[in-house]
Amino acid sequence: MLNDVIDDGVIIERVAAIDVGKAEIVVCARVPSPTGRRSRAQEVRKFATMTPALMECSDWLSQLQVTRVVMEATSDYWKPVFYLLEAAGFETWLVNAKDVKHLPGRPKTDTLDAVWLCKVAERQMLRPSFVPPEPIRKLRDLTRYRVDLINERSREKNRVE
Numbered sequence: 001m002l003n004d005v006i007d008d009g010v011i012i013e014r015v016a017a018i019d020v021g022k023a024e025i026v027v028c029a030r031v032p033s034p035t036g037r038r039s040r041a042q043e044v045r046k047f048a049t050m051t052p053a054l055m056e057c058s059d060w061l062s063q064l065q066v067t068r069v070v071m072e073a074t075s076d077y078w079k080p081v082f083y084l085l086e087a088a089g090f091e092t093w094l095v096n097a098k099d100v101k102h103l104p105g106r107p108k109t110d111t112l113d114a115v116w117l118c119k120v121a122e123r124q125m126l127r128p129s130f131v132p133p134e135p136i137r138k139l140r141d142l143t144r145y146r147v148d149l150i151n152e153r154s155r156e157k158n159r160v161e
Contacts, residue, residue, distance in 0.1 A: 002041035004033045016061055017118035018071040019110045020078045024048055027057055028114035029064050030122055042118075044111050054081060058088045066090065070121040072097045072113075073129060082131065093121070093128040 016029040025047050033039040045060065047053040061069065068091045071078055078094060086092045095117075120126055132140065 002031075002033075002043045004035055004039045004041060011124050012068055012122045014064060014066045014068075015118060015122040016064075016066045016069045017114050017121050018069065018081060019114040019117065020049075020071055020074045020081055021110060022049070022075075022077055024110075025054075025057065025081060026110040026114040027061070028111075028118040029061065029066055030118050031064050031066070040122075042115070044114060046110075049077070049080065051080075051084075054084050057081075058085055058090075061085070061090065062088070068093060068121065070095055070117060070126060072117065083134075086134075092131075093126065094131050095121075095126045096129055 014029075014031045016027055018028075019026040026044065027047060028042065028044045030040050030042045033041040045057070047057045069085050070093045071081065073094050073096060082092055082094060
C-alpha cells in the first residue's frame with residue numbers, strides 16, 4: 001500500500017531503489033502521490049533473488065511506471081537484478097556505495113538503505129557507474145573463459161610432467 005510523504009525539490013518523478021542482498025532484495029519505489037502535488041507516494045517491498053521473484057519485482061515496477069531504477073554495487077549479487085531490469089526496459093543505474101553518503105548515527109537496515117537511496121536518486125544526487133553494454137559483457141565473459149582454459153591446460157601439462 002502506498003503512503004503519502006510530503007517532499008520538495010523532486011526531479012525524477014518515478015524512481016525506485018534496490019538494496020541488494022544475497023537472499024533478498026528490498027525495493028523502495030517513489031512516485032507522485034494521487035492526493036497532492038507536493039507529496040510523494042512511497043512503498044517498500046521485499047523480493048527473493050530467484051528469477052520468478054525478480055520478474056514479479058519487474059512487473060510491479062512496470063505497474064508503477066517507474067522510469068529509473070538505482071542500486072548499489074554489492075559483490076556480484078547486483079548482476080542478475082541489474083540485467084533483468086535492464087532487459088525489461090528500465091533505465092538501470094549501478095552506483096558506487098561510497099557515493100551514497102549514509103548519515104552517521106542513523107540506524108542501518110536494508111529497508112532504510114533502500115528508502116535513503118531512493119530519495120537521493122530522485123534528486124539526481126548520484127552518478128552511475130559504467131556497466132558495459134550486453135555485447136561487450138558477452139565478449140568479456142568469453143575472453144575470461146578462454147584465459148581460464150589456457151591456465152587449466154598449463155596446469156595439466158605441469159601436472160603430467
